[in-house]
Amino acid sequence: MSCWNPRAEEMSLEEIQRLQFKLLKTQVYRLYSFSEFYHKRMKEANVHPDDINSLEDIRKLPFMYKKDLRDNYPNRLFVGGQDELVRYHVSSGTTGKPTVVGYTQRDLDNWAESVARAMTSIGLGRHDTIQVSYGYGLFTGGLGAHYGAERIGATVIPASTGNTERQVELIKDLNVTAICCTPSYFLHIAETAEKMGISIEKDTKLRTAVLGAEPWTEKMRKRIKDSTGVNAYDIYGTSELSGPMFTECTEMNGMHIWGDIAYVEIIDPETGEPLGPGERGEMVITMLQKEALPIVRYKTGDITAYEDSPCPCGRNHLRIERLSGRVDDMLIIRGINVFPSQVEYTLMTIPELGEHFQIVVDRKGVLDTMMVRVELKPSAFSDKLSDLIKLKKNAEYVLKNSLNVAAEVELLEPGSLARFEGKAKRVVDNRRD
């Protein structure tokens, strides 16, 4: 494997965990001493830095929430003086106040280091020309990818978003080999190229795309590969962590989270209990080296699962699977956690059903009911009622099997559900009164 930082990337799992414990201990002492917020939180949780004597002891520390960032707007969570700060980014909250994140020079270095390792792990290097088509500015995407790409010595085109025809021209004329952008913008660029009579596969050198900041799917990865010949890689990171930081390696089997940078826990979002490898739950992240805006046991709200077996690429840093939704989307039906993404995956296994669906939750008496309304695929339609009834029963059967809760399936005409730009509103919960 080609590594950006062999010493860090070639560590064994044991070495990683030993280092993680050391970094955690240091960070906890630092925060207890210098962060008013963490000091207070730890006191409330009745935990002292001396109580942290193993990596698992991290569970004694209280969680940190998105709300904490908003409540402490703009910078009351920052540790260290103004002089240490070298940059702010600001993310616009979907509701109410924005959150402000700050960086010391070391924070920026670690961020770029993380992206540099990630880009190297998908085969990018000094020979590459990387077009960064994430928005530059207050959003972390543009600059995050930019500094990572510069660090590995690639040639960077800071294209930002917009003026898509020119983006296509640049890709062609400057022999761009890789692009960083959102999945939807990539599709838009591909469409625009096609309209301009430019085949990405035949007329350009673009072979790699690093896509993030929006949910996307394996299906899209395949579609991108088939239509443009481009290998698309998933990247993860939010502004609280620094920005986009972690990608899949060439194995495409999960995103490596560099253990010396972040410690990942997956928990049951309801009970807070830790979950094991392969079990889906909420990701809780601790940034082990962050200085200006410390992040300890931050509940990301993202649903994923981890895998800590060695990756065929040779790295032992654990991997998280593609995010499968948000905790806020989680439904509790008759006491069972149901994620709309699970419903989506399950429906995708039935070829007669389309990709558009809606979940309607209701309460009859004391019993929760779930109905999954899903569009029939026009091509799968037969003229027999019995086939349709069979299809409905089969969908109900597989849903019950994968969700552990019964769902009634309603077959809909193709196109009858509203289409959404971006995030689809999949759930109608009528239980709230």
Next chain:
Amino acid sequence: MSCLIDQISVFVENRPGKLAAIAEVMEAQMVDFLAFSIAEADGFGLLRAVVSDPQSVVAVMKDLGYAVITNKVIAVKMKDQPGGLKEIANVLGTAQINVEYGYAYTKNDSAVLILRVDDAEKSVEVLKKAGFNLLEEENLKA
């Protein structure tokens, strides 16, 4: 001339306004319904119809995103006497032909039975042999 007639089948959600929407599409296409039936089950239905210009209706409906297909059916003119239906069933049964479904309509004061069978060509043959009058596509429209 063929006695095999194109029937269109459309998947319809069983809720108010859905059928009307389809009727509107047909109307806009200046299509005449010659015969139709609605079969219902568990929250959805199937609209089956013999129309004057099935190919263009199917094309338009597909464009609009409907789940629609065409099937070959046969149209048998019922004898104006009791037991006509039973006799048809007997003829088909003896020939080991399964009837998937059927529906009737009235044309010029005589009843016509639309049948979807598992072997349409054979059905035409045995029914004709048994003296039944099968309509052709052309005389359906007339």
